[in-house]
Amino acid sequence: MSELLQRLPSPFLSREGAARSKLSKCSMTPGKKLEGLVAAAITPMTPDGQINLSVIHQYVDYLVREQNVKNIFVNGTTGEGLSLSIQERKQLAEEWVRQGKDKLDHVIIHVGALSLPESQDLARHAAAIGASGIAVIAPFFFKPTNKDELVAFLQKVASEAPGVPFYYYHIPPLTGVKIRVEELLDGIREQIPTFQGVKFSDTDLLDLAQCINKNGSEQFAFLYGVDEQLLGALAVGVNGAVGSTYNYLGRKTKLMLQAFAKPDLALAQKYQFLIGEFLNFVIKLGFGVAQTKAVMTFVSGIPMGPPRPPLVNASEEFIAKAKAKLDSIVWPDGD
Numbered sequence: 001m002s003e004l005l006q007r008l009p010s011p012f013l014s015r016e017g018a019a020r021s022k023l024s025k026c027s028m029t030p031g032k033k034l035e036g037l038v039a040a041a042i043t044p045m046t047p048d049g050q051i052n053l054s055v056i057h058q059y060v061d062y063l064v065r066e067q068n069v070k071n072i073f074v075n076g077t078t079g080e081g082l083s084l085s086i087q088e089r090k091q092l093a094e095e096w097v098r099q100g101k102d103k104l105d106h107v108i109i110h111v112g113a114l115s116l117p118e119s120q121d122l123a124r125h126a127a128a129i130g131a132s133g134i135a136v137i138a139p140f141f142f143k144p145t146n147k148d149e150l151v152a153f154l155q156k157v158a159s160e161a162p163g164v165p166f167y168y169y170h171i172p173p174l175t176g177v178k179i180r181v182e183e184l185l186d187g188i189r190e191q192i193p194t195f196q197g198v199k200f201s202d203t204d205l206l207d208l209a210q211c212i213n214k215n216g217s218e219q220f221a222f223l224y225g226v227d228e229q230l231l232g233a234l235a236v237g238v239n240g241a242v243g244s245t246y247n248y249l250g251r252k253t254k255l256m257l258q259a260f261a262k263p264d265l266a267l268a269q270k271y272q273f274l275i276g277e278f279l280n281f282v283i284k285l286g287f288g289v290a291q292t293k294a295v296m297t298f299v300s301g302i303p304m305g306p307p308r309p310p311l312v313n314a315s316e317e318f319i320a321k322a323k324a325k326l327d328s329i330v331w332p333d334g335d
């Protein structure tokens with residue numbers, strides 16, 4: 001049995017949980033705590049806008065070999081998860097789990113949706129294929145108005161996958177749901193025994209720090225999601241980060257994490273400033289998922305394809321400028 005399952009309360013060890021623990025022996029690294037860097041998976045698409053499963057094998061090898069990143073967060077913001085059909089989301093989840101087997105430590109599947117039954121269906125599916133975790137965003141059309149309503153929604157999804165670690169994905173700039181995480185975490189394990197942590201994609205470091213202060217980063221995993229200011233989040237004690245830039249700046253960001261851990265704060269700052277220099281530059285040009293797809297394509301050589309409407313392709317001008325900027329950066333490791 002995995003360490004993770006052993007740590008969970010006994011009612012949690014349902015038949016499904018036991019069945020899954022067998023499954024997880026042959027997929028990913030069982031029981032390893034989610035920490036360090038997690039790449040937010042881009043969803044590769046063909047030129048005509050279909051999901052392109054055929055490059056995921058190469059994508060996994062690229063992350064592991066070239067970026068030193070061994071965790072992936074599938075069907076999230078960067079993966080255009082909310083723009084995909086349920087069928088496409090399942091196909092992508094299956095392919096990431098299949099290709100990640102023996103190569104990745106964690107394959108986390110985002111299963112959030114506006115429709116509760118769809119989200120539950122995706123949660124059951126993620127459990128059945130042996131995903132190492134599931135994450136859910138707050139529903140964002142009809143929104144929960146308080147903590148209890150949000151937890152009730154999350155609980156109804158989490159309970160469909162009783163053997164799978166559950167993460168809340170907090171991204172108020174996109175969902176418009178601003179319920180503070182500090183409040184949400186109060187007593188959450190009683191409602192959601194599988195609760196394992198938060199992907200925190202907001203700039204409110206007071207909220208984040210209070211979450212860590214009250215719960216300890218040993219109990220839950222706190223993963224930060226605003227790549228341009230990860231160093232600030234490290235200072236308040238996050239366990240790691242989930243983000244789009246770790247697809248192509250994973251190796252550099254890992255060097256920042258190492259410098260911070262040493263601790264060599266001046267070196268960590270140097271990395272953060274340079275990462276920030278690139279992001280500040282592209283943000284001014286207009287930076288989103290479409291641009292991330294373009295950057296990943298020129299850095300990795302793996303064709304990520306166009307984004308799905310309403311997003312539109314990055315312009316040739318953006319690509320040329322972003323590439324020139326990235327190439328001009330002189331990193332402290334001499335690269």
Ligand SMILES: CC(=O)N[C@H](C=O)[C@@H](O)[C@H](O)[C@H](O)CO
Pocket residue numbers: 040077078201225226227228242243244245279
């Ligand atoms: C809104 C959004 O996509 N956030 C991503 C993850 O949460 C980040 O990884 C950003 O892409 C990154 O910080 C660049 O702004």
Ligand SMILES: CC(=O)C(=O)O
Pocket residue numbers: 040041073075076077078079225242243244
């Ligand atoms: C960026 C991020 O973490 C996501 O794609 O969900």
